[in-house]
Amino acid sequence: MDERALLERSGGPVTRSRLARDLAALGLRAGDVVMFHTGLSAIGYVAGGPQTVVGALRDVVGSRGTLMVTCGWNDALPYDFTEWPRAWQDALRAEHPAYDPATSEADHNNGRLPQALLRLPDTVRSRHPDVSFAALGPDARALMDEHPWDDPHGPDSPLARLAALGGRVLLLGAPLDSLTLLHHAEALADAPGKRFVTYEQPVLVDGERGWRRFTDIDSEDGAFDYSGVVPEGARPFGVIAREMLAAGIGRRGTVGAAESHLFEAADVVRFGVAWIERKLGGKAVAPGG
Template identity: 70%
Template sequence: MDLDALLARAEGPVTRARIGRDLAALGLAEGDTVMFHTRLSALGYVAGGPPTLINALLDTVGERGTLVVTCGWHDALPYGFSGWPRPWQDAVRAEHPVYEPASSEADHDHGRLPEALRRWPGAVRSRHPDVSLAALGHAAAELMADHPWDDPHGPGSPLARLVDRGGRVLMLGAPLETLTLLHHAEALAEAPGKRFVEYEQPVLEDGRRVWRRFRDIDSSGGAFDYSAVTPAGQDPFETIGRAMVAAGIGRRGRVGAADSHLFEAADVLAFGRTWMEENITGPTGTGRPTEGGT
């Protein structure tokens, strides 16, 4: 989208002060711990780009607040590299760079904001190479500490701590399918047919490069078979998110030109987990469609 179209959509430049006013109107407040997902272009022309948005968020949550983003690792090896020809495997095992929280790039699929925030002075990034998060602010170190190597979306994870701290989730023009916190619901949900993956990545331990094996829910291919309970072509998290909004959960408003949502993290977890446990009956089941879910 060209600049003129971005300006027209937002009725002029979207500035730091304007974003701050819009965030306050949506309900974000001083002292909040908030995980945010952003589609920057949806806001319109943000004068100054990601730093403007991060500064506006910091202005709003203040010194007692904390910002959280999901990062991942852009250069992580694919899960299936163990099936590559042996010379290829030998080459990457010998020389593939280790994951380093301070310098490894955030996954580009998450947009520009995670990379900008994880580089911000004072930001703290979790140690898990595949599903790392980053935080900035008062509770950053507490939230990111000792990210579990296995079950990194489950108990003791940064996502679990976000909920425990009474955190919130902010969707700034981002589609509901990007609600990362729903992976925490998948990790906890007691529903049949849960899928897991095991994979290896190189990390530093006590200053040494080592290959570590990890186990997690299949957050890429889907932790459950959702095919019977979601509309064809629709991401399952979008289905759950729409059902959540239809149930009256969260607040909705505009930030710049972006249709945005603010949720309580505990509400997202509770709704998502209940939805999964009530609808998913296993790989061959039919499930029970949830009212308001399409």
């Protein structure tokens, strides 16, 4: 979409102060610990782009608040590279750069905002190559340090810590199915058919490049087969999020030109675990309980 179309959709430039006003009206507060997902073009013409969005978020949460994003690693090896021809594997094992939290690019599929946050001084990034997160603020190290190598979406993950800290999740023009925190619900849910992956990535350990094997839920192709419980073509996380909103969990509002949503992290986890267990035949727990 060209600039003029974006300007018309957002009724003029979306400035830092306008974003801050809209975010406060949505319910974001000073001191919040908030994980955010952003659909930048949905907001409209943002004067200054990603740094303006980050700046507005910092203005609202203030010096006591902490911002968090999901990063991943743009150059992570595919899970199945160990099935490639031996010569290809040998070349990668010899020379593929290790994941470095300080320099490795965030996954481009997560948009421009994670990389914008990574550029800022004092941003802390977690050590996990495939599931890295980043945070900026007084709770950044509490969220990021010692990210578990295995079960990186599960207990003691940055997602678990976000919920434990009373954190929130902001979908700033991002679709409901981008609610990454629901991967934590998948990791916790006691339901049959949970799918796992084991894979290898090169990492830095004490400053030295080496290879490590990881085990996690299958967050790429789905930790569960949801085909029998969601409409054909629907994304499971979007279905869960819409049911949360229908149950009165979360807030809706407009930021710039974008429909946006704000959730309490603990509510998302409780509802997500209960929904998965109820729908997929695990423990019978009422949503929200």
